[in-house]
Amino acid sequence: PTDVLGPVALLEPTPSSARDFGAVVSDAPFAVMRPESPDDIALLLGALSSTAPSPRATVAAVGAGHSLHGQAQARDGIVVETRALPRDVHVVSARAHGGDDDATVRAYADVGAGALWVEVLEECLKLGLAPPSWTDYLYLTVGGTLSNGGISGQTFKHGPQISNVLQLEVVTGKGEVVTCSPTEIPELFFAVLGGLGQFGIITRARIPLQLAPPKVRWVRAFYDSFETFTGDQELLVSMPEQVDYVEGFMVLNEQSLHSSSVAFPAQLNFSPDFGSKGRKKVYYCIEFAVHDFQQDSSRADHVVKLVSAKLSYLRPHVYSVEVSYFDFLNRVRMEEESLRSRGLWDVPHPWLNVFVPKHGITQFKGLLMDTVSADDFEGPILVYPLLTDKWDGNTSAVVPAAPDGVMYIFGVLRSTDPARCGRACVDSIMARHRRVADEACRDGGGGGRGIGAKQYLARQPSPARWRDHFGAGWGRFAARKARFDPLHVLGPGQGIFPRTDSAGSM
Numbered sequence: 086p087t088d089v090l091g092p093v094a095l096l097e098p099t100p101s102s103a104r105d106f107g108a109v110v111s112d113a114p115f116a117v118m119r120p121e122s123p124d125d126i127a128l129l130l131g132a133l134s135s136t137a138p139s140p141r142a143t144v145a146a147v148g149a150g151h152s153l154h155g156q157a158q159a160r161d162g163i164v165v166e167t168r169a170l171p172r173d174v175h176v177v178s179a180r181a182h183g184g185d186d187d188a189t190v191r192a193y194a195d196v197g198a199g200a201l202w203v204e205v206l207e208e209c210l211k212l213g214l215a216p217p218s219w220t221d222y223l224y225l226t227v228g229g230t231l232s233n234g235g236i237s238g239q240t241f242k243h244g245p246q247i248s249n250v251l252q253l254e255v256v257t258g259k260g261e262v263v264t265c266s267p268t269e270i271p272e273l274f275f276a277v278l279g280g281l282g283q284f285g286i287i288t289r290a291r292i293p294l295q296l297a298p299p300k301v302r303w304v305r306a307f308y309d310s311f312e313t314f315t316g317d318q319e320l321l322v323s324m325p326e327q328v329d330y331v332e333g334f335m336v337l338n339e340q341s342l343h344s345s346s347v348a349f350p351a352q353l354n355f356s357p358d359f360g361s362k363g364r365k366k367v368y369y370c371i372e373f374a375v376h377d378f379q380q381d382s383s384r385a386d387h388v389v390k391l392v393s394a395k396l397s398y399l400r401p402h403v404y405s406v407e408v409s410y411f412d413f414l415n416r417v418r419m420e421e422e423s424l425r426s427r428g429l430w431d432v433p434h435p436w437l438n439v440f441v442p443k444h445g446i447t448q449f450k451g452l453l454m455d456t457v458s459a460d461d462f463e464g465p466i467l468v469y470p471l472l473t474d475k476w477d478g479n480t481s482a483v484v485p486a487a488p489d490g491v492m493y494i495f496g497v498l499r500s501t502d503p504a505r506c507g508r509a510c511v512d513s514i515m516a517r518h519r520r521v522a523d524e525a526c527r528d529g530g531g532g533g534r535g536i537g538a539k540q541y542l543a544r545q546p547s548p549a550r551w552r553d554h555f556g557a558g559w560g561r562f563a564a565r566k567a568r569f570d571p572l573h574v575l576g577p578g579q580g581i582f583p584r585t586d587s588a589g590s591m
């Protein structure tokens with residue numbers, strides 16, 4: 086390959102080049118690039134997109150490799166490891182420079198796209214600052230989550246991570262290094278956010294920062310009614326002045342109660358009756374958190390008491406702990422360590438993530454529970470509300486139409502133990518997920534019974550299905566592709582646009 090691509094330095098692939106967290110797809114590239122700068126990537130993409138006869142290779146950026154269905158892989162193509170780019174985090178804060186109290190609006194961090202969010206957090210905390218919007222797990226790259234959305238319990242308040250970006254540096258599919266923002270080449274800026282790696286490789290991002298609380302009051306409350314659980318979640322997201330984080334999950338069995346408690350340092354006196362075969366009972370847990378700036382020692386406590394009093398949980402089952410902000414944001418790391426110790430981290434993960442408009446959540450839960458056996462389910466099923474007006478419609482991310490502005494994320498985050506669930510078992514779980522997603526994503530308009538949900542983080546099975554996924558947004562997505570990556574060099578692992586020889590032909 087180096088002969089054809091001249092000075093572009095390519096390396097032999099390693100087994101990890103064809104692996105991701107999902108561990109269900111394994112497409113080997115023919116070469117790997119570890120770029121030292123955006124210019125290296127520009128050289129590669131420029132060569133592959135030149136009008137002169139160019140090799141038909143495709144290119145996928147890979148960050149932390151935590152995709153689920155081979156989205157960061159490039160069969161017989163080239164994988165660009167963004168972790169090799171400079172990963173410095175440069176914090177600019179008016180407060181740090183001039184004692185201005187208004188640091189919340191003035192501070193930002195310029196970060197390399199291959200940096201992990203945990204690295205960004207560590208640097209920003211040195212100045213008492215932090216990005217407002219997170220993912221649950223921090224060992225993901227900035228470029229990787231910005232190519233999808235980036236959601237967690239702060240999303241109801243601050244929007245997804247893609248709503249919290251001031252500027253990007255991107256190498257387009259044509260090999261141009263471009264700085265873009267909402268006002269500077271906005272078409273590229275918005276295309277790339279939630280853009281599934283289709284338009285360019287993000288090399289740097291400017292992320293706004295806010296004051297970081299030293300501590301967080303973290304609360305869990307239990308329910309046995311889905312309607313009461315979701316009703317209370319919606320109450321919580323209607324109180325952004327008091328509440329800083331809202332999530333929730335289903336409690337299917339003893340194991341899920343235990344594993345979800347690994348990072349939550351409270352003694353739970355909750356021993357629910359999960360029922361017997363045929364009469365299974367499911368419980369639910371709300372998580373919410375209040376930032377504690379520790380200026381007034383009782384404020385956070387007071388807010389937690391006030392808010393909890395409005396909730397209809399199974400009394401007395403509310404538990405509250407105080408942890409450092411870092412430990413709170415990094416809580417999934419403890420779950421990772423626990424799963425690793427049980428040999429359940431590097432295993433296949435047939436996950437299903439779906440955004441469901443509020444009117445369809447009961448129907449969706451029914452569809453889901455038909456495919457889940459509460460006895461042996463391993464992993465969390467997250468359920469929490471998000472507000473669609475916090476998502477910028479200019480980005481490439483796809484969310485459902487939700488007439489009342491509320492949608493839920495259902496995240497079925499399953500680990501399969503190879504000793505009990507081999508390849509055929511994993512395939513059958515994925516087939517069941519496909520059926521649930523197909524049913525849920527059927528158009529909800531025109532009086533039909535469809536819910537009109539949208540999948541998150543999924544690889545659709547064909548280009549035609551991608552068109553269905555984008556719906557009315559497909560024309561814009563395809564036009565952006567034609568502008569920024571006309572030969573379809575980028576992002577082959579998503580399976581949206583087959584590689585072309587010349588612009589316009591497919």
Ligand SMILES: Cc1cc2nc3c(=O)[nH]c(=O)nc-3n(C[C@H](O)[C@H](O)[C@H](O)COP(=O)(O)OP(=O)(O)OC[C@H]3O[C@@H](n4cnc5c(N)ncnc54)[C@H](O)[C@@H]3O)c2cc1C
Pocket residue numbers: 105106145146147148149150151152153156157158167198199219220221222225226227228229230232233234235236237281282283285286287288542576578579
């Ligand atoms: C344990 C775990 C927990 C998770 N928790 C959350 C969560 O709470 N919230 C949430 O929203 N998501 C969550 N995710 C999903 C996660 O956000 C995505 O899988 C994300 O893509 C992972 O980032 P990554 O760095 O591993 O990206 P990769 O898997 O390496 O890449 C993802 C996609 O983005 C493209 N890409 C990567 N880097 C760049 C770049 N610099 N420029 C352009 N394209 C790029 C790739 O080609 C690929 O298509 C979780 C995943 C795991 C495994």
